[in-house]
Amino acid sequence: MRKQTKIIISAVSLAMSVLASPTISRAGEVLDRVLSSKTVTVAVGTDWGRMSYLDQKHELAGSDIDLAKAVADRLGVEIKFVTPGWDVITSGRWEGRWDLSMGQMTPTKAREEKFAFPAIYFYSPTGAAVHKNSKLAALPDLNGKTVGVLANTIFEYYANQTFTPDWLGAKSIEYPFKAGEVRSYPSSSVPPLDDLRLGDGVRLDAVLWDKVTIQKAIDDGYPLRVLPGTLFTSPASIAILQGDKEFNDKIKEAVDAMKADGSLSKMTIKWYGADYSVDK
Known part of the structure; x- marks a missing residue:
């Protein structure tokens, strides 16, 4: 049976969390939560072009959606999407409400103060x-x-x-x-x-x-x-909060496998008509 994808559209109250302090994960905490709940929660957008958008059925679609689902499959868990604003995502104040972020975030050194970047998947x-x-x-x-x-x-x-x-x-x-x-x-x-x-x-x-x-x-x-x-x-990466090497390594392993078997390349060609998974 196919895994059911849950979509949760963020509420206005989510933005209030920007006032809180960033949460730094303890080693293994996020991966343990994901595996124990058998669900990975992923932050995406609803109007980010071919990355992620709401289709005619008001369901999330896009290259980032496909990639997130593929990562979840390789982790052996179901997936749940939330849709906070980009400013909330980049604040780093996630407070455990999602486990990773899509959105083709550029892995700059300044952002490494808050985030780890386990897998570059787009150029x-x-x-x-x-x-x-x-x-x-x-x-x-x-x-x-x-x-x-x-x-x-x-x-x-x-x-x-x-x-x-x-x-x-x-x-x-x-x-x-x-x-x-x-x-x-x-x-x-x-x-x-x-x-x-x-x-x-x-x-x-x-x-x-x-x-x-x-x-x-x-x-x-x-x-x-x-x-x-x-x-x-610029390169674009999946983003997680700093502090959980085990979770970082699991995501990297999943995306590396997709690069090796060609599925990541096929995914970008499907959505963009060209292979943006490699730096040209």
Whole structure:
């Protein structure tokens, strides 16, 4: 019998937990809880493009959903999804309400103060979207323009020119433009792509995001286009709280096995039409 997937949509009260202190797991605590309850609880989004979204049946779908289910299967447990905002996830104040986070989090050294990154599973190219009626033709044309980004992301850091990639094998960053204004959108607000679709320069001149998400918006009918060129490519990882090496190793083992047998590659091709599981 197939395992039943439980979906729990986060309540507004969840955001109140941001005021609490981060919880650091004791060794083995999370893995013991997962194995004893026979359930792993995974934080995902409902509007994160092909990563995770609500389909026409109001059920979670996407590449991150498929990967999380595959990891749960390899752990031999059922899966339960919760959907806190990205700002709540990145705060690190999980308080045991979920065990791991998807969302293609970039494994920076600053984030390693709170999180462990057991498995890199995606390499994401970042680009700039403009309205289809925009006269902007190249990345340097964004100089002095109003650029929208999602708050607490590497796109925000890049737009503010405070981004220093510090993951293994990171390449130096170049800034072909300096934004005149950077508008940051919390995950609970209207996404920047929705403001950009209103018209060229109505609220934004451009949005910085990963190209996969931008393309998904275009496929969904957003009147946008992507400027030529890639700003940078970043690795993306499953994230857990620091402190449980056993849980970390189990997740790493599961994803490594998927890389070895080709199932991770097939999964990214299924959702994106190309293999983003390897750094190109």
